[in-house]
Amino acid sequence: MIEFKSVTKQYQGGQPAVDQLTMSISPGSITVFVGPSGCGKTTSLRMINRMVEPTSGVITVGGKDVTSVPAPELRRSMGYVMQSSGLLPHRSVLDNIATVPRLNGVSKSEARKRAAELLDVVGLASALGKRYPSQLSGGQQQRVGVARALAADPPVLLMDEPFSAVDPVVRDELQQELLRLQKDLAKTIVFVTHDIDEATVLGDKVAVFATGGKLAQYATAEEILRAPANDFVASFVGRDRGFRHLGFTASDGVAVHQVPTVVRSPGGAFESEPGRGWQLVVDEAGRPLGWTGPGSGTGIIPGGSLFKPGESLRRALDAALSSPSGLGVAVDSEGRVLGVVRGGEVLALIEEARQVRQAAL
Numbered sequence: 001m002i003e004f005k006s007v008t009k010q011y012q013g014g015q016p017a018v019d020q021l022t023m024s025i026s027p028g029s030i031t032v033f034v035g036p037s038g039c040g041k042t043t044s045l046r047m048i049n050r051m052v053e054p055t056s057g058v059i060t061v062g063g064k065d066v067t068s069v070p071a072p073e074l075r076r077s078m079g080y081v082m083q084s085s086g087l088l089p090h091r092s093v094l095d096n097i098a099t100v101p102r103l104n105g106v107s108k109s110e111a112r113k114r115a116a117e118l119l120d121v122v123g124l125a126s127a128l129g130k131r132y133p134s135q136l137s138g139g140q141q142q143r144v145g146v147a148r149a150l151a152a153d154p155p156v157l158l159m160d161e162p163f164s165a166v167d168p169v170v171r172d173e174l175q176q177e178l179l180r181l182q183k184d185l186a187k188t189i190v191f192v193t194h195d196i197d198e199a200t201v202l203g204d205k206v207a208v209f210a211t212g213g214k215l216a217q218y219a220t221a222e223e224i225l226r227a228p229a230n231d232f233v234a235s236f237v238g239r240d241r242g243f244r245h246l247g248f249t250a251s252d253g254v255a256v257h258q259v260p261t262v263v264r265s266p267g268g269a270f271e272s273e274p275g276r277g278w279q280l281v282v283d284e285a286g287r288p289l290g291w292t293g294p295g296s297g298t299g300i301i302p303g304g305s306l307f308k309p310g311e312s313l314r315r316a317l318d319a320a321l322s323s324p325s326g327l328g329v330a331v332d333s334e335g336r337v338l339g340v341v342r343g344g345e346v347l348a349l350i351e352e353a354r355q356v357r358q359a360a361l
């Protein structure tokens with residue numbers, strides 16, 4: 001059982017990122033945090049394993065205040081999967097999976113043996129164990145990320161938009177795989193997503209967060225769909241219900257805008273222009289690698305799903321919603337950047353399509 005008791009997180013000089021969060025998460029279940037970008041999902045998740053410390057309030061796991069456990073120890077006792085697989089590029093897949101058991105003092109041969117078993121558990125061929133992360137597809141990398149998080153057999157698994165950067169078909173596969181795994185594993189999983197579809201597919205319970213870090217509703221998916229607690233939840237859910245049939249509506253009318261890009265050299269260096277806002281980092285062939293943004297320093301922030309003009313509005317919207325900049329990246333058939341789509345403009349087209357559809361009914 002994970003409990004939040006009046007937990008608030010306020011970063012310097014801002015509105016609360018998380019505001020008086022009180023909720024209990026049942027063991028052995030999947031709890032999903034869902035909500036628009038910036039509503040405090042990641043911050044809430046990271047307070048569970050003390051990657052972020054609350055400003056006030058208490059979090060307990062199994063009845064024990066998390067601050068009573070040294071942070072590194074606590075972190076190793078919980079699996080963590082994020083949007084970019086976070087794999088170490090110069091280590092083989094097997095060694096990546098074995099990282100935490102090794103830190104916990106398990107012998108190299110024992111850790112590798114367990115890692116090989118885990119490859120199978122997450123549905124990867126054993127031959128992939130010797131490869132390096134860059135030699136795997138995005139979906140395969142996320143599977144390795146899940147295997148790595150499971151390696152120390154932690155009772156708690158924290159997952160922050162783990163499937164957001166893969167395309168929707170692979171995302172569906174990964175969701176089904178996670179449900180299949182969970183049947184056997186019965187871990188306590190806290191899963192963050194911006195996608196209400198994903199939340200309703202995966203969550204035993206769903207926590208809808210509203211802007212300002214407030215918990216708007218915490219209930220089963222069925223209840224949230226049937227009886228949204230307030231206008232915010234109704235519009236968040238309803239908007240998405242409106243999307244559902246848009247899977248087949250072509251995105252032909254969506255404007256693709258220019259975006260400032262910076263090229264990363266093969267050595268890994270790139271120079272962003274300070275004060276320019278969000279800039280897209282691309283490789284020398286013009287394929288997107290991620291974003292550099294206000295305050296992101298020298299790192300690349302992983303981007304969201306990609307979108308090819310002509311695909312559905314749903315995919316255009318997903319690209320925008322899953323992107324840290326709020327701009328969805330459009331690519332050509334070779335995967336090179338064409339420009340960006342704006343979430344607001346995609347939404348306007350969706351609204352238009354909905355009205356046309358309604359008029360036709």
Ligand SMILES: Nc1ncnc2c1ncn2[C@@H]1O[C@H](COP(=O)(O)OP(=O)(O)O)[C@@H](O)[C@H]1O
Pocket residue numbers: 011012014016017035036037038039040041042043044
């Ligand atoms: N390290 C940080 N410093 C300052 N503000 C932050 C930091 N991390 C997150 N925030 C702010 O806190 C709010 C919640 O962020 P986050 O938890 O990342 O939201 P979500 O995961 O729902 O998109 C946002 O307004 C964000 O800008």
Ligand SMILES: [Mg+2]
Pocket residue numbers: 041042043
């Ligand atoms: Mg987040």
